[in-house]
Each structure stands twice: as C-alpha cells, then as structure tokens.
Amino acid sequence: MQTQNPKQMAEDDDCQPITRRIQRLSLHLTPIARPLYDDQHQLQMLICARTKLNVNIACLSDYMRGNHRDIQEKVFEYFNSRPDLQTPVEISKDEYRELCWRQLLGLVREAGIRPFRYISEDPAKYFAILEAVGSVDMSLGIKMGVQYSLWGGTILNLGTKKHRDKFYDGIDNLEYPGCFAMTELHHGSNVQGIQTVATFDPITDEFIIDTPNDGAIKWWIGNAAVHGKFATVFAKLMLPTYDTKGISDMGVHAFIVPIRDMKTHQTLPGIEIHDCGHKVGLNGVDNGALKFRSVRIPRDNLLNRFGDVSRDGKYTSSLPSINKRFAATLGELVGGRVGLAYSSVSVLKVAATIAIRYSLLRQQFGPPKQPEVSILDYQSQQHKLMPMLASTYAFHFATLYLVEKYSEMKKSHDEQLVADVHSLSAGLKAYVTSYTAKSLSICRESCGGHGYAAVNRFGSLRNDHDIFQTFEGDNTVLLQQVAADLLKQYKEKFQGGTLTVTWNYLRESMNTYLSQPNPVTARWEGEDHLRDPKFQLDAFRYRTSRLLQSVAVRLRKHSKTQGSFGAWNRCLNHLLTLAESHIESVILAKFIEAVQSCPDVSSRAALKLACDLYALDRIWNDIGTYRNVDYVAPNKAKAIHKLAEYLSFQVKNIARELVDAFELPDHVTRAPIAMQSEAYSQYTQSVGF
Missing domain, CATH: 1.20.140.10 (Butyryl-CoA Dehydrogenase, subunit A, domain 3)
Known part of the structure; x- marks a missing residue:
C-alpha cells in the first residue's frame, strides 16, 4: 500500500x-452473533471469578526480580539488623539528615555495598540497589542517587581519565561527598538559559565562577546544605577574545568546584551556602542554595569530555556547535x-x-x-x-x-x-x-481512617514521592x-x-x-x-x-x-x-x-x-x-x-x-496494617497498647 x-x-x-x-x-x-451480557451473565462472571488461579509465588518472583535478588536481600538484611538506622515515624529535619548520612555510610562501609562501581560496569545492578534502598527509605535512595548517579555520574560521563583517577575512590567510599549544581532560582527546565558563568583567566590558568545575580543562585542542590564537599557546577563557559566582542560564550559546561574544606568542613572563601529549609517531603536530603563570588578553580576542573580549553585559552571540541555539545552533555546525564x-x-x-x-x-x-x-x-x-x-x-x-x-x-x-x-x-x-x-x-x-495514621506510611510515601514529578525534568x-x-x-x-x-x-x-x-x-x-x-x-x-x-x-x-x-x-x-x-x-x-x-x-x-x-x-x-x-x-x-x-x-x-x-518483607513495608501476621496487634502496639 x-x-x-x-x-x-x-x-x-x-x-x-x-x-x-x-x-x-x-x-x-x-x-454478528452477540454474547449475552445481561444480569444472568454478570452473575455467572461473579461465580467464575471465584475460581482461583494457582500462582507459584516463588516462580513469579524469580521472573520479576531476575539476577539481582541477592544484592537486594543484602540491603534489606543489613537494615533489618540495624534497628538504630531505621527511620522513625517522628523525626526532626536536622536529625533526619544526620540519620540519612549514617544510613548511607553504613550501607557502603559496613555492609560493603558499593553502588558506584556498577554505574558503568552493570547499570541494571545499580538500579536494583537503588530500588531496594529507596524501599527502605526514600530520602536515603535520593541521597545515594545524588552522590553516585549525579555527582559521581558527571565525573564518569562528562570528565576524562584525569578526573576519574583523582575522584573515583573518594566518591566511591564517601570521602568526597558531592552535589549536582545545575538548577538555578530562575532556571530549572531551561538548562541552556542558566546564568552562572565560568570565565577563563589565561594569566592564572584558572576559571572564575560567578553568580551574576540572585536569579542565578543554584537552588535545591542535594547534599549542599550540610554534607557536600564538592559540587559539579553547570555554567556558561566564557573565553576572553581579542576582537570587538571582548568575550565569547561557548555554552553550558560542567566544572568541579570545591565548596568546603576537606579537613575542617568550613565553607570555602567566595562561596555562600544556605539551607533551603523544611520541605514537603524528603527531609533526610539536605537541599541547599549556592552562590559564587569570583571563585577560582584550576583549568583542569573543567569536565572536558565534550569541550576543552588549552593553556593559551583556545577552545576545542569534537562537536561543531553549542547545541550539539549541550545535547551530548544532557544525553550522558539521562x-x-x-x-x-x-x-x-x-x-x-x-x-x-x-x-x-x-x-x-x-x-x-x-x-x-x-x-x-x-x-x-x-x-x-x-x-x-x-x-x-x-x-x-x-x-x-x-x-x-x-x-x-x-x-x-x-x-x-x-x-x-x-x-x-x-x-x-x-x-x-x-x-x-x-x-x-x-x-x-x-x-x-x-x-x-487507618490509612491516615502516619505509622502506616501513606503520608510519608506520598510526600516523599511528590517531587518525582518535578526533578530530573518537569513532567x-x-x-x-x-x-x-x-x-x-x-x-x-x-x-x-x-x-x-x-x-x-x-x-x-x-x-x-x-x-x-x-x-x-x-x-x-x-x-x-x-x-x-x-x-x-x-x-x-x-x-x-x-x-x-x-x-x-x-x-x-x-x-x-x-x-x-x-x-x-x-x-x-x-x-x-x-x-x-x-x-x-x-x-x-x-x-x-x-x-x-x-x-x-x-x-x-x-x-x-x-x-x-x-x-x-x-x-x-x-x-x-x-x-x-x-x-x-x-x-x-x-x-x-x-x-x-x-x-x-x-x-x-x-x-x-x-x-x-x-x-517486600514486613520490616521494609513497615506499615502495621500490612503486616503478614498479627497486623492489628502490631498496630495497637504502635500507639502504646
């Protein structure tokens, strides 16, 4: 045809x-002959519906979970063995953030689960770990994702060998907690419209990171308010020129910017950090706002997979245009x-x-x-x-x-x-x-009414998940x-x-x-x-x-x-x-x-x-x-x-x-009304009976 x-x-x-x-x-x-869909037939359907299929749960579960059951069980068992790391129903914002950090440290250093290595080697295994961790606590899942998928992912996907050699181990073992600083107060979805600038200084061989106005403050940056020591900062790369233009905009690039002292944890000069405060959900994640005032970083801190600047200030790229470089950059962050x-x-x-x-x-x-x-x-x-x-x-x-x-x-x-x-x-x-x-x-x-009890988790699940519709791209x-x-x-x-x-x-x-x-x-x-x-x-x-x-x-x-x-x-x-x-x-x-x-x-x-x-x-x-x-x-x-x-x-x-x-074992679902045995007694105990 x-x-x-x-x-x-x-x-x-x-x-x-x-x-x-x-x-x-x-x-x-x-x-065409029509089947009889009347009340008699409806009654027959109800009777037939009582004929139950025999489902082999073990076979179905094996088919669903595939080869990653063991690693997920390891996550579940670790948190079940550590009741001190389980998130209580009532907890303050600051306590929750510290608990979430201890949960992540325990997972990596005590349980020996190292998600970072799987991001490149076996992404399916990384996502299986993320699923299990998020089932235990959604804030923990997001904090893990910020550390490894976002901050770590920029090093792996946008950097080159020199960056991986320098930062890989520290990211993997949590010595280098970091942030992903893309979103700004005035720009979120329109990443090409961000206003933070990184101007190359050929005299000192450095980039100067600046926040030109309040609309360019980096906002909602996970790990920034409390724990982060580094940030991958997305900014417009500016090169000085010797023509009438005076400066050349090479488009959005990513830069590694230290934000706190490695030993004292004090905020570094030229960097201003503020807490974004209490949120609707995910309060175990320390979202912060970052402002930069002439912050100097070495030229090597440019993540240069798709574009580089030489010592004499010349720009080179395998991709011919700003739009193609931008598309390649975002494509690697998917x-x-x-x-x-x-x-x-x-x-x-x-x-x-x-x-x-x-x-x-x-x-x-x-x-x-x-x-x-x-x-x-x-x-x-x-x-x-x-x-x-x-x-x-x-x-x-x-x-x-x-x-x-x-x-x-x-x-x-x-x-x-x-x-x-x-x-x-x-x-x-x-x-x-x-x-x-x-x-x-x-x-x-x-x-x-029992769904309204905080202990049965619908409120926290709903609040924590709500932002999923917005970050990593508004739906x-x-x-x-x-x-x-x-x-x-x-x-x-x-x-x-x-x-x-x-x-x-x-x-x-x-x-x-x-x-x-x-x-x-x-x-x-x-x-x-x-x-x-x-x-x-x-x-x-x-x-x-x-x-x-x-x-x-x-x-x-x-x-x-x-x-x-x-x-x-x-x-x-x-x-x-x-x-x-x-x-x-x-x-x-x-x-x-x-x-x-x-x-x-x-x-x-x-x-x-x-x-x-x-x-x-x-x-x-x-x-x-x-x-x-x-x-x-x-x-x-x-x-x-x-x-x-x-x-x-x-x-x-x-x-x-x-x-x-x-x-999903009871210690993961954690809702008394969903316990597989003695649900009502578990529920009454939760309120003190």
Missing part, C-alpha cells in the same frame, strides 16, 4: 461519514531520569502492597446473618486497586526494558540509541511518576520532548527517513493503524477477541497514530498565523495527550512481551490476567476516543467495560500472590 501524505489523509476524513454509512449497511448482510522512573515503580509496589494486604484483612458488612466480607470483595475497592496492581506490573516490565536499553547505550555509545533512550526515559519518567503520585492518594483513601516538559520527537519521526517518515528503535511501530502506522476502522471487527465483542494482544496493541497504536497525524495537521495550520511557538502552545494539550498515548503503547508492548516470555505456566497465566486488565482498563478510560471514530461500536464498548470488571474480580482473587511476589 502506498503511503498517504498528511494532506491526503485530511481530505479523506471528509469522506468518512459516507464510508461509515455504507459499511454499517453492509453489516445487515453479515450479522541515568538520573532512568533511576527515577525505576524508583517510582518501587514506591508504587510498597503502596499497593500495604493497601491490598489491608483490604484483604479488613472486613466490613456482608450478607444478612453471615460473616462480614473483606473490603477487597467490594467492586468499588477492586475498581480502585486492581487496575493499579496491574499497572504496577506493567510499569515494572517497561522500566526493566528502559534499564536494558540504557545499559546497551552505555556500552555502545550509539548515537541513535542515545536519542532513543533520551525520549523513552523522558516519557516513562513523566508517565510513571504522575500515575504513582495519583495512586498514592488512592491507596490512602482505600484504607480509610509536562518531558512529555513535550516525547511529542516533539514523535513529530520529528513523523516528518522523517514522509521524507523517506528511518525510525528509531522505540518508535518502530510508526513505520506502518500511517498505512495500517490509520486505515478505515473495519466495521466487522469494530463490533466483535467475544472474550477471546478482547483478550487478544493484537487487538489490544492495535487499539493503543491506532489512537497514538491518529493523535500524531491530527496534531501534525493542526500545527501546520496554526503556524501559518501564529508562528511555531504560538502553534505549539495552541496545541499543547493535544501534544501532551499524544505523548501519554505513545508511552502507554510502549508499556503495553513490553508487558505483552513479558507475558509471552514467562517460562512458568502459572506465572504466565497470572501475568496474562494483569496484562489484559491493564489494556482493557486503559481502553475503557478513553472509550470516547474510540467511539468517536467508530473504532469500537457501542455493543463492543459495553463488552470491554464488562470484561474489565470481570478481570478485576479475577485479579482480586490472586491479589495476595501478586503482591507477595514483590517480596
């Missing part, structure tokens, strides 16, 4: 009403974003485990003169928690895939793979963290990056270009997924069809392809009168929806692959249930989109809704096994 251009597609849309009328009339010649997406899933696992275990334990009401039933037997509770549980599994496999692609990128340094991981990490970080943030509130509500900005990349791929497709690994399915999308909806399949409503992964994935991809095509047409139209920026802003909500739809398509594809690759029969059946629920729940939540274009007929929409409810019942029956497969 020949590829249509966007203009032709827009014209074809005008013919759709006539085409649909003809297709609907043709259905009278080939009527690990922080990967870690946040991965860690957000671990937070969702903890919250889902607490909410589901309590929902199985708590009994309330029931049929007359019969025992009370668990609150998870109520359809409303299932509606809140079962799609969430299915999504947790979906996100687990999607972020595992992200880590796999990131690891490949670190080994190959393939330029196309770098771009691919950049967009995928942006989309997954934005989508997963937004979903988890909403889910934490739902988990709290689903546990009623709205990241989704725009995904949308921009999709549009770039769309444009290249019509110019005969190739598509990146992640967006492969768009190769056919304008032919297959945007062809006229089949009036027969639009009405199929049998369970086998609705649970067919091809139907599910085609539906997700159809929606994405249609959104991509329609926003491309809208942008072209509005740019004629409003310019490119005005057109983008006019279509912004459309673009965000496009990005989310695409990421959902990627998540579903990876979930389907995980189901099909699972070697254990019982685990595969459980994962298939969760995968079908994830897919059909998402389709139902956006059923208006499918109905508006006749992709799904009314009777099929009803069948999707009924089947999603039925699958929620079925997933409910194995909910205990599904959360048990996360293998």
Whole structure:
C-alpha cells in the first residue's frame, strides 16, 4: 500500500461519514452473533471469578526480580539488623539528615555495598540497589542517587581519565561527598538559559565562577546544605577574545568546584551556602542554595569530555556547535531520569502492597446473618486497586526494558540509541511518576481512617514521592520532548527517513493503524477477541497514530498565523495527550512481551490476567476516543467495560500472590496494617497498647 501524505489523509476524513454509512449497511448482510451480557451473565462472571488461579509465588518472583535478588536481600538484611538506622515515624529535619548520612555510610562501609562501581560496569545492578534502598527509605535512595548517579555520574560521563583517577575512590567510599549544581532560582527546565558563568583567566590558568545575580543562585542542590564537599557546577563557559566582542560564550559546561574544606568542613572563601529549609517531603536530603563570588578553580576542573580549553585559552571540541555539545552533555546525564522512573515503580509496589494486604484483612458488612466480607470483595475497592496492581506490573516490565536499553547505550555509545533512550526515559519518567503520585492518594483513601495514621506510611510515601514529578525534568516538559520527537519521526517518515528503535511501530502506522476502522471487527465483542494482544496493541497504536497525524495537521495550520511557538502552545494539550498515548503503547508492548516470555505456566497465566486488565482498563478510560471514530461500536464498548470488571474480580482473587511476589518483607513495608501476621496487634502496639 502506498503511503498517504498528511494532506491526503485530511481530505479523506471528509469522506468518512459516507464510508461509515455504507459499511454499517453492509453489516445487515453479515450479522454478528452477540454474547449475552445481561444480569444472568454478570452473575455467572461473579461465580467464575471465584475460581482461583494457582500462582507459584516463588516462580513469579524469580521472573520479576531476575539476577539481582541477592544484592537486594543484602540491603534489606543489613537494615533489618540495624534497628538504630531505621527511620522513625517522628523525626526532626536536622536529625533526619544526620540519620540519612549514617544510613548511607553504613550501607557502603559496613555492609560493603558499593553502588558506584556498577554505574558503568552493570547499570541494571545499580538500579536494583537503588530500588531496594529507596524501599527502605526514600530520602536515603535520593541521597545515594545524588552522590553516585549525579555527582559521581558527571565525573564518569562528562570528565576524562584525569578526573576519574583523582575522584573515583573518594566518591566511591564517601570521602568526597558531592552535589549536582545545575538548577538555578530562575532556571530549572531551561538548562541552556542558566546564568552562572565560568570565565577563563589565561594569566592564572584558572576559571572564575560567578553568580551574576540572585536569579542565578543554584537552588535545591542535594547534599549542599550540610554534607557536600564538592559540587559539579553547570555554567556558561566564557573565553576572553581579542576582537570587538571582548568575550565569547561557548555554552553550558560542567566544572568541579570545591565548596568546603576537606579537613575542617568550613565553607570555602567566595562561596555562600544556605539551607533551603523544611520541605514537603524528603527531609533526610539536605537541599541547599549556592552562590559564587569570583571563585577560582584550576583549568583542569573543567569536565572536558565534550569541550576543552588549552593553556593559551583556545577552545576545542569534537562537536561543531553549542547545541550539539549541550545535547551530548544532557544525553550522558539521562541515568538520573532512568533511576527515577525505576524508583517510582518501587514506591508504587510498597503502596499497593500495604493497601491490598489491608483490604484483604479488613472486613466490613456482608450478607444478612453471615460473616462480614473483606473490603477487597467490594467492586468499588477492586475498581480502585486492581487496575493499579496491574499497572504496577506493567510499569515494572517497561522500566526493566528502559534499564536494558540504557545499559546497551552505555556500552555502545550509539548515537541513535542515545536519542532513543533520551525520549523513552523522558516519557516513562513523566508517565510513571504522575500515575504513582495519583495512586498514592488512592491507596490512602482505600484504607480509610487507618490509612491516615502516619505509622502506616501513606503520608510519608506520598510526600516523599511528590517531587518525582518535578526533578530530573518537569513532567509536562518531558512529555513535550516525547511529542516533539514523535513529530520529528513523523516528518522523517514522509521524507523517506528511518525510525528509531522505540518508535518502530510508526513505520506502518500511517498505512495500517490509520486505515478505515473495519466495521466487522469494530463490533466483535467475544472474550477471546478482547483478550487478544493484537487487538489490544492495535487499539493503543491506532489512537497514538491518529493523535500524531491530527496534531501534525493542526500545527501546520496554526503556524501559518501564529508562528511555531504560538502553534505549539495552541496545541499543547493535544501534544501532551499524544505523548501519554505513545508511552502507554510502549508499556503495553513490553508487558505483552513479558507475558509471552514467562517460562512458568502459572506465572504466565497470572501475568496474562494483569496484562489484559491493564489494556482493557486503559481502553475503557478513553472509550470516547474510540467511539468517536467508530473504532469500537457501542455493543463492543459495553463488552470491554464488562470484561474489565470481570478481570478485576479475577485479579482480586490472586491479589495476595501478586503482591507477595514483590517480596517486600514486613520490616521494609513497615506499615502495621500490612503486616503478614498479627497486623492489628502490631498496630495497637504502635500507639502504646
């Protein structure tokens, strides 16, 4: 089939009403038998839902956790053996920061877990450690990430051998605690707009770091307020010239700046450090603000992988422009974003485990003169928690895939793979963290009054995780990056270009997924069809392809009168929806692959249930989109809704096994209402009974 251009597609849309009328009339010649979805059938579904799958928890857990169970168990066991390092429910900001530092020291120096070595050698193992550490305490996970992924990561990824030789051991053993000083008071997401300057002085062979105005103060810098001794400072590299310009801006570069004396821990001259104060969450992390007044550092402190300055002040780079150097620099720092997406899933696992275990334990009401039933037997509770549980599994496999692609990128340094991981990490970080943030509130509500008790952790989990939606890239900005990349791929497709690994399915999308909806399949409503992964994935991809095509047409139209920026802003909500739809398509594809690759029969059946629920729940939540274009007929929409409810019942029956497969011990979840035995006695003891 020949590829249509966007203009032709827009014209074809005008013919759709006539085409649909003809297709609907043709259905009278080939009527389709409908399954009976009435109250009788609903009752049968409820009875069938009581037929429980036998899930081998050990096999499912092995498949989920892979080769990194041992290192995670080592983290859990260490903190279980050290009750003095466990975070209490009530603790002051200053005490929490010192506890968090002692936790990190203990992990590295006593337990012998050295995360830094795995950042380059085995990134998947590093992220597994990060997941376990964050499950113990989210502040500790973030502090570890600042030390190793951010401060350490800049040395590994932006520096050269001389920097690694000098700083590696000190970062690894925590003798050199450090900061990642990128964000400024006035600039966060727009990193190219930062105002801190690093001016080269050829007389002394030094860079002079300056904060030109209060808007350029480095803000929210983790490890800065109390513990940091160094900072990687992102600043504009300025070179003096001998022409009329007087100075030349070479763009944003990274510099190692000592901020405290190694022996006395006193703040060094020219550096001003202030505490950012008490935060909504993550108060174990000492965020601070940094201001520089003519701070001199050696020329060798420039992290010079992508650009260097010689002794005589000449600039050299293997990359020809400021924009290419900036893209390469940020591309090497994508690990922080990967870690946040991965860690957000671990937070969702903890919250889902607490909410589901309590929902199985708590009994309330029931049929007359019969025992009370668990609150998870109520359809409303299932509606809140079962799609969430299915999504947790979906996100687990999607972020595992992200880590796999990131690891490949670190080994190959393939330029196309770098771009691919950049967009995928942006989309997954934005989508997963937004979903988890909403889910934490739902988990709290689903546990009623007892969910409001601080000891049951929903409040601290919600507060600590909330900032995940903002740091390492604001979610709205990241989704725009995904949308921009999709549009770039769309444009290249019509110019005969190739598509990146992640967006492969768009190769056919304008032919297959945007062809006229089949009036027969639009009405199929049998369970086998609705649970067919091809139907599910085609539906997700159809929606994405249609959104991509329609926003491309809208942008072209509005740019004629409003310019490119005005057109983008006019279509912004459309673009965000496009990005989310695409990421959902990627998540579903990876979930389907995980189901099909699972070697254990019982685990595969459980994962298939969760995968079908994830897919059909998402389709139902956006059923208006499918109905508006006749992709799904009314009777099929009803069948999707009924089947999603039925699958929620079925997933409910194995909910205990599904959360048990996360293998989160009681001393990690730490919520009395989620204890696997004597939960109520544990709860009453927590308040002094």
